[in-house]
Amino acid sequence: MEPSRITRWTTVAGLSMGALVALAICAAQAPAATSGELVTGTTLGTLSLVGTSATFTTNFSPGGTATANGALTATNTAASSTLTVGDAGTGAGHMVKAGTGCTGSDAQLTNALSVAVTGTGFSSAGAKSIPDAASPATVATAAAPFSAAVLTTAYSQVLPSAQVMLTGCVYSLTATYTLQ
Structure with missing residues (x-):
């Protein structure tokens, strides 16, 4: 009677002895290989400079000293920076009159x-x-990186009393800043 019990047990489990041996073979782990991969990154330099305009609204007449402020927004990820300014126009640092x-x-x-x-x-x-x-002239330096730093540009124009400036005449200069 004992053989029928074994048969009944395998029938109840739904697996024959052959199926159990096949499961045991498949369940064995397959060989594996592993490897490490180093991931690195090198920061790229970021350099930007954006300026606003400045307009003289008072004392821009013969015998006066006119002042105006502008702003630069600067970013530089380098360890140090130098800001220079120059005039690329025809006045070589002197404001020139409009053409009309x-x-x-x-x-x-x-x-x-x-x-x-x-x-x-x-x-x-x-x-x-x-x-x-x-x-160009060096106007400012920084000894550390900076991001979106706001710089104030304070302009001053001394006008001698003998300067001939007719009412409504526009004078201008484009100050070209370089950040390195």
């Missing part, structure tokens, strides 16, 4: 436009006359 509406006014202002640049984390070089772009 200024007949009778001096072609350019007698004194060079000056600027002082300040900002948190920056060392200002003080007020500098803006030179020709071929020989």
Whole structure:
């Protein structure tokens, strides 16, 4: 009677002895291989400089000293930075009159436009006359990386009393800043 019990048990389990042996063979782990992979990254430099405009609204007349502020937003991931300024226009640092509406006014202002640049984390070089772009002036330095730093550009234009400027004549200069 014992053989019928075994048969009944295997029938109840639904598996024959052959199926159990096949399961045991399949259940054995297959050989495996492993490998490590080092993942690295090197930061790329980020450098940007965006400026606003500045407009003289008072004292921009003969015998006056006009002042105006602008702003630069700068980002540099380098360990240190230098900010320079120069004039790439025809005035070599002097504001020049517009092409129309200024007949009778001096072609350019007698004194060079000056600027002082300040900002948190920056060392200002003080007020500098803006030179020709071929020989830019250093106006500020930073000894650490910075992101979206706001720099104030404080412009000053001294106008001698003998300066000939007709009412409504527009003078301008594009200060070209370089961040390195």
